[in-house]
Amino acid sequence: EPEVTQTPSHQVTQMGQEVILRCVPISNHLYFYWYRQILGQKVEFLVSFYNNEISEKSEIFDDQFSVERPDGSNFTLKIRSTKLEDSAMYFCASRDSFGNQPQHFGDGTRLSIL
């Protein structure tokens, strides 16, 4: 069964550094999402993306965050100048259409900011 794949599985970075989290959505999917889950808390929406544009972003998704689909297969989340509070699991999701079609999640990247 097709899967959403995310790399790396674990990223450790010094505070203030930039990180890029990578996702390969399922190949025929058109709608892409990033969510995060701080340890012990619920999964929170960050951003949705379609047709090379952001569809919606949450309050969390401020100017330090950006997303890109650089080559038709990858979907990346960049965090500039990371902060300690950015430490979390980051999940990528994709789906082939809306209208009650489910989102499929990757296994996440654990981001640890030191």
Added chain:
Amino acid sequence: TQLLEQSPQFLSIQEGENLTVYCNSSSVFSSLQWYRQEPGEGPVLLVTVVTGGEVKKLKRLTFQFGDARKDSSLHITAAQPGDTGLYLCAGERSNFGNEKLTFGTGTRLTIIP
């Protein structure tokens, strides 16, 4: 802001018992999805319910969407140790457009052999 509250937050029961997990909101959702999440992994979809009053069964799991589409429940019959995990409900406001998921607070279920 739409919130989904799950109860109980933690549940530990003996193998063979039945249990129900609840997902409640004051807001109406176009659809509700139930996911299961294992440590170190992403949420895995169990079921999607879209019609008020809808009931779906997945082996020993029964999912129901409230008539007003504001709440949902997950009932497990004869729980087994393999059912142990974190259960998440997640709702969508609309089935038009690139809609995000709003996740519930989660129920951590432990089945004791």
